Amino acid sequence: MKKLLRISIILLLVSALILTGCGGAPDTSDDVADVPSVKVGFIYIGPIGDLGYTYAHDQGRLYLEEELGVETIYQENVEESQQAVETAVRNMVDQGATVIFGTSFGYMEPMAQLSSEFPEVSFMHCSGYMMTDNMGNYFGAMEEARYLSGIVAGMKTETNEIGYVAAFPIPEVIRGINAFALGAQSVNPDAVVNVTWTNTWYDPAKEKEAAKALLDQGADVIAQHQDTTGPQIAAAEKGATAIGYNSDTSEMAPDSFMTAPIWNWGPYYVDQVQKVIDGTWEPESYYGGMADAEIVALAPLTALAPEGAQEVVDEAKDLIIDGSLNVFTGPIYDQDGEIKVEEGQVLTLDELLSMEWFVQGVLGNIE
Amino acid sequence: MDASFFAAAVVAGTPLLFATLGEIITEKAGNLNLGVEGMMLMGAVIGFFVGLMTNSPILALFGAAIAGGMGASIFAFLTVSLRANQVVSGLALTIFGAGFSSFMGNKLIGQVVPVNIKDFFKPVHIPLLSDIPFLGQIFFQHDVFVYFGFISVIALGFYLYSTRKGLNLRAVGENAAAADASGINIGLYKYIHIVLGGILCGLGGAYLSLVYIPAWQDNVVAGRGWIAVALVIFASWNPYKAIFGAFLFGGMDIIGFRIQRLDIHISQYLIDMLPYVATIVALILGTNKNRKENHPPKDLGVPYFREER
Numbered sequence: 001m002k003k004l005l006r007i008s009i010i011l012l013l014v015s016a017l018i019l020t021g022c023g024g025a026p027d028t029s030d031d032v033a034d035v036p037s038v039k040v041g042f043i044y045i046g047p048i049g050d051l052g053y054t055y056a057h058d059q060g061r062l063y064l065e066e067e068l069g070v071e072t073i074y075q076e077n078v079e080e081s082q083q084a085v086e087t088a089v090r091n092m093v094d095q096g097a098t099v100i101f102g103t104s105f106g107y108m109e110p111m112a113q114l115s116s117e118f119p120e121v122s123f124m125h126c127s128g129y130m131m132t133d134n135m136g137n138y139f140g141a142m143e144e145a146r147y148l149s150g151i152v153a154g155m156k157t158e159t160n161e162i163g164y165v166a167a168f169p170i171p172e173v174i175r176g177i178n179a180f181a182l183g184a185q186s187v188n189p190d191a192v193v194n195v196t197w198t199n200t201w202y203d204p205a206k207e208k209e210a211a212k213a214l215l216d217q218g219a220d221v222i223a224q225h226q227d228t229t230g231p232q233i234a235a236a237e238k239g240a241t242a243i244g245y246n247s248d249t250s251e252m253a254p255d256s257f258m259t260a261p262i263w264n265w266g267p268y269y270v271d272q273v274q275k276v277i278d279g280t281w282e283p284e285s286y287y288g289g290m291a292d293a294e295i296v297a298l299a300p301l302t303a304l305a306p307e308g309a310q311e312v313v314d315e316a317k318d319l320i321i322d323g324s325l326n327v328f329t330g331p332i333y334d335q336d337g338e339i340k341v342e343e344g345q346v347l348t349l350d351e352l353l354s355m356e357w358f359v360q361g362v363l364g365n366i367e
Numbered sequence: 368m369d370a371s372f373f374a375a376a377v378v379a380g381t382p383l384l385f386a387t388l389g390e391i392i393t394e395k396a397g398n399l400n401l402g403v404e405g406m407m408l409m410g411a412v413i414g415f416f417v418g419l420m421t422n423s424p425i426l427a428l429f430g431a432a433i434a435g436g437m438g439a440s441i442f443a444f445l446t447v448s449l450r451a452n453q454v455v456s457g458l459a460l461t462i463f464g465a466g467f468s469s470f471m472g473n474k475l476i477g478q479v480v481p482v483n484i485k486d487f488f489k490p491v492h493i494p495l496l497s498d499i500p501f502l503g504q505i506f507f508q509h510d511v512f513v514y515f516g517f518i519s520v521i522a523l524g525f526y527l528y529s530t531r532k533g534l535n536l537r538a539v540g541e542n543a544a545a546a547d548a549s550g551i552n553i554g555l556y557k558y559i560h561i562v563l564g565g566i567l568c569g570l571g572g573a574y575l576s577l578v579y580i581p582a583w584q585d586n587v588v589a590g591r592g593w594i595a596v597a598l599v600i601f602a603s604w605n606p607y608k609a610i611f612g613a614f615l616f617g618g619m620d621i622i623g624f625r626i627q628r629l630d631i632h633i634s635q636y637l638i639d640m641l642p643y644v645a646t647i648v649a650l651i652l653g654t655n656k657n658r659k660e661n662h663p664p665k666d667l668g669v670p671y672f673r674e675e676r
Contacts (some may be wrong), residue, residue: 049476049585196624203589204580213624311489
């Protein structure tokens, strides 16, 4: 009797474990009448529930399902290691995926290797630079939206100090900070941007703590290059305001959220997958700005944004879209006051993608 | 370094404190439960869920405690009744807890803690004590959860070192066979204290989701459960040292953000290593002194078979 009880409890526990493991089972939409025979796989660096970077990609995936009715599968929390990426890709190919989007920088090399092994699969890699016969890369000119959000912060700050919670000192983040600072300085020449590194993309408590440190040092507006709302919540608790990132989180941090530079991947995913369906897909290196796609945008300003900011932002946005305003147009000085970009010059895409210096008015070190 | 830094360190250390106390009590019973991270996540998600449903801070805490306790009871069943390998069972519990919290939390994404729970956990200044210069701001201007942590430390310390039951518990962890011979119910002691440990871990997780963040995001614990396991060694299984260690580790967690401004060029990576370096140093010092109270409970990790005596 006792033994029977034991066995039945073990079975119960095991089944509980297995059932939880299946929690992330992908949605399928079989009810669409004319389902194209394409299965699309997405590999995510974080959990969908981060409300940040991965969430934004997943919104794109849902948009894709809705628009084209294709079947999609995804895997969350895939590490940036050879083995993890390989497992994820093989898994997806086994399940019949013919298009695979990898959404983090560190997936680049493993994906490039695997692309030659699976020539019939279309690979697309986000935020990298490698291309093969069947792998392209794509990313968005987030610095344009960062610049616009900098305008809002520059107009809002009264202490002229803006705190910036940043993840890692890599070109993508540095570029964002510089664009943000230039945006803030375009409306408020005295504004300084105080940067704190967290060395994590995802840790709500730690990011909040970093923002608190910046607020204690005198910042009254907090911006972030992080994947959670931690910094926005810290700002709300101190009565300060915040600029988010990745997606519109006005409902999660209603007491501080002003706006955010956001990703909008859906249209690009639809475009690419449609091409695969039509058989016209070719690997490309895509770096979309505000002018030619809606990949990057600025979330609608909330009531906390300063008066008149909407007009200034709209004006700058129009200039960016018609090409007359490039965020990185000289003269631009670095932290030591040395000129980095001569008057009238603009930085090339290669220079942007390898940027490792801060513009004047940014406080912080790159190590 | 001003008082605001130390006050922030106390807050950052509070979830660590609860988890550490929970693990101390578990290990004192001779069982090494590496599922701290999992139990914290279970407490975090259930506490948040109950808080959202009922609007009641007390019920939310109860929910978190029960969730942590449930996680621990799985572990207790596996390791005490079935005498399964404790390390493997604990790791399984961590994986289970992470999956459970993601699964449960799937629908909670984007939700914010209700206002009256937020109000309940607003900082309360303790009269008189909070007026002490410097120390008052550091220790006595926090939310009730932090004070509950202080009380838990004292209660656990008293229980372990000044009561008969606490003595029995330590005997179970040190030498289960001898304790059994003296008439102590080994299984019962282990069960109760493992579950109690899980309850404390669950509360530690709930502090993160209900008070510290206070909104639901996936994987709120982000590795703090593992720091707590290290902290137990750092504190040499002593609750009084644990409170010191928790605030120290909490401080080390956030110090990097404050140093960066001071123009001292220390890599953030080095600062992230500090808690682990401190644990290793504490281990070395503890072994060097070779004092009994610095040693782990002697039967830690050893399943107890009465017939094997």
